[in-house]
Amino acid sequence: MSPAEAKNRIESLSSELKQHNYNYYVLAMPTIADFDFDKKLEELIALEKQFPEFADPDSPTQKVGGFITKEFVTVRHKWPMLSLGNTYNEQELLDFDQRIRKAIGDNFEYVCELKFDGLSMSLTYEGGKLVRAVTRGDGIQGDDVTTNVRTINTIPKRLQAGNYPDHFEIRGEVFMHLKAFERLNAERIENGEPPYANPRNFASGTIKMQDSGEVAKRPLDCFLYFLYTDKLLFKTHWESLQAVKEWGFHINEHSRLCNDINGVFEFIKQWDKKRFDLSYDIDGIVIKVNSYAQQQELGFTAKSPRWAIAYKYKAEQAETELLNVSYQVGRTGAVTPVANLQPVQLAGTTVKRATLHNADEIEKRLKLHEGDWVYVEKGGEIIPKIISVNLAKRKPGAQPIFYRTTCPACGTTLERKEGEAAFYCPNEDGCPPQIVGKMQHFINRKAMNIDGLGDETIETLYQKEFIHRISDIYDLHLHGDELKKLGRFGEKSINNMLDGIEKSKQMPFDKVLFGLGIRYVGATVAKKLAVHFKNIDNLADASLEELVTAEEIGERIAYSITTYFADEQHKAEIEKLKAQGLQFEMEEKEVTLASESLSGKTFIISGVFEKYSRDELKDIIEQNGGKIVSSISAKLNYLVAGDNMGPAKLEKAQKLSIPIISDEELLTMIGT
Incomplete structure (x- = not known):
């Protein structure tokens, strides 16, 4: 390779790896397999060694990887959080062992630990109390996520009495168990939200959420594996692991003390198969010299x-x-391609299907042809995916596979929304899977929770033409005799179903709103919208600008809401549900005012606050006589501004000379 070629390749690899680091650490959405990333990094290391004149001090080879997000306070690590060198083959492990022996002789031990596929975390304790939790970040400094980490049940907030030092750090990995990942991802898909690729991404995305209340709803776990103290307390890493376990920390039970490299190889071989029996993902084994000296x-x-x-x-x-490739139509109209495969054993299970994600995956990345032989992987992904095609086995004359252009269920021409990879069927009121899916969503436990009415029953009632939309569920009592003739339903089951439907009319507004199935409006968003707008009419009449004033409501959600309420059929459906007695208004609770100090004053809250959520500030204002309004006008008295508030809102407030105050200034106004 000529110097000019080397320079271009080094620049290209550096740029590519920096982007992959950003995708992995900041966005929690990796776009490359770990193995492929490591190979590219190895190539860059070799090139920089051969052509040092082109090495950049800011090269990915000089950094742990990762960036500091803007949402959290940046904290410098007392002890840098370095990454580990890694290998995929036994010979490099033997080379590692030889380097150790050359440096310190033959008298040493290894500790082998499972390598968890999660998010690295450093916890600081003072006087036995958790005072700070910081992400790895760039290895030198990370994000203070203490409030979110406090929601993880397996992390002690305060230690019992013990022989631990007054100040120490302990490091570990935050992760999500596979069953929790599957359940939560299914809920995201149900809500029309993009699913996470694997548990590691879900855990990372959760830790970086602003609302710790929402973090608490997602079951995270944490294994701790390394202790840092100012004064050395133990002679070996193995001793420290046993000690911190006694202090109350969650230590993984599958570590092993090995006398030599042969013991390490035995441990690696053992877990190559057993890892698939674990309730969480591991992607390797960590090997450490035991003695601290x-x-x-x-x-x-x-x-x-x-x-x-x-x-x-x-x-x-x-x-x-x-x-072949088949297609599934979801409740939101998203059409997902699925590869149907000749059954094959993979990671302890029989795989018959694999996700294909979208049209670009089929036509551009894989360039699939009919009858192709494909390589399927089930690594960190729960759902198997096709990695590549074995072109040597492609049959002569095999035709390329193109993503279908019409809905497989109703024949409507598919549409692709700008900025999205998926194709959608726009015929939401005439496409059977969408119709059935919306009704199944409406009755589920997080929405209307209708006893005696399940997904299969909805499917049957639709096929027999008893129901075609949500409001028809509330007319089923008119068809009691006809339902008995179906044979599927006994009198008792019919009565249970009708009782469940009647009781569902008492479900609160936020449950009804979630049940309507507006795209991107999940259970949490529905609750925040209900609290902010009080009733369905206020919500339906709200402009885009008014919608984004509600907590956690961004432009994407706001646009989806305005689009939904612009549809006359949706408005008509809501009127039918109102007539049936469903709750479309928040139940107003009697409020005992803490003071009248804000009486007659109007407020808008915008941005992110360190000590309070926006809902908490809203309660403080209302409990002291103030009123929250939905849009900025000349009549507004105060804009309570936090970090990252919208620039348009700030500009409008400044233009109208609206006083802009902080949360601390608000508390001063009420004498707190």
Whole structure:
């Protein structure tokens, strides 16, 4: 390679790897497999070594990886959070072992630990109390996410009496168990939200949420695995693990003390298969020299310790034949392609189907043809996916597969919304899977929770033409005799169903709103909208600008709401449901005012606040006689501004000379 070619390749790899680091650490949406990333990084390291004149001090080879988000306070690590060197083969592990022996002799031990696929976290304790939780960030400094981490049940907030030092740090990995991931992802899909690719991304995205109340609703876990203190308390890492377990920390039970590299290989081989029996993802094994004195002697490189390495498992793959591509239509109209495969054993299960995500995956990345032999992977992904095509086995004359242009259920021409990868069927009121899906969503436990009425019953009632829209559910009592003739329903089950339907009329407004199935309006968003707008009419009449004043309501959600209420059929459906007695207004609770100090004053709250949520500030204002309004006008008395408030809102307030105050100034006004 010529110097000019090397320079171009180094710049190209650096740019690409920086973007992948950003996608992984900040967006929690990786776009490349770990193995492929590591290979590109190895290539860059080799090129920089061969052509040092082109090495950039800001190169990905000099950094742990990661960026600091803007939503949290940045904290500098007392002890840098370095990443580990890693390998995918045994020979490199033998080389690692030889380097250790050359440096410190043959008298040493290894500790082998599972390598959890989660989010690295550093916890600081003072006087036995958790005072700070910080993400890895760029290895030198990270984000203070203490409030969110306090919601994780397995992390002690205060230790019992013990022999721990007054000040120490302990590090570990925040992760999500597979069952929780599957359940929560199913809820996101049900709400028309994009699912997370794997549990690691879901855990990372959760920790970076602004509302710790929402974080608490997502079940996260944490394993701790390394102790840092100013004064050395233990001689070995193994001793420290046993001690911190006694202090009350959640330590993984599957670690092992090994006398030599052969013991390490046995541990790696054991967990290559057993990892699929775990309730959480691991992507490898971490190997550490046990003695702290020997660790200090071995030291560090700029990026990683010389006394530890990670052996990473390759995601298990299998080769099988593509039988055909089918398409599923969801409640929101999203049409998802699915590869139907010749059954094959993979990661302990029989795989018959794999996700294909979207049209670009079929036509551009994989360039699938009929009857292709494909490689399927089930690594960090719960749902198997096709990695690549075995072109050597492609049949002569095989026709390329193109994403279909019409809905598989109703034949309507599909549409692709700007900025989205998925195609949608726009025939939401005439496409059977969408109609049935909306009714099934309406009756589920998070919405109207109608006893005696399940998904299969909805499907049957639709097929028999008893129901075609949500409001028809409330007319089923008119068809009691006809339902008995179906054979499927006994008198008792019919009565239970009708009783459940009648009782559902008492469900609160936010449940009804969620049940309507407005795209992007999940259970939490529905509750915030109900609290903010009080009733369905206020919500239906709200402009885009008014909608985004509500907490956590962005432009995408606001646009979806205005689009929904612009449809006359939706308005007519809501009127029918009103007539049936459903709740479309928040129940106003009698409020005992703490004071009259804000009486007659109007407020808008915008942005993110360090000490309070926007709902808490809203309650404070209303409890002291103030009123929250939905839009900025000349009559507004105060704009309570936090971080990251919308620039348009700020500009309008300044133009109208509206006083802009902080949350602290608000509390001063009420004498708190």
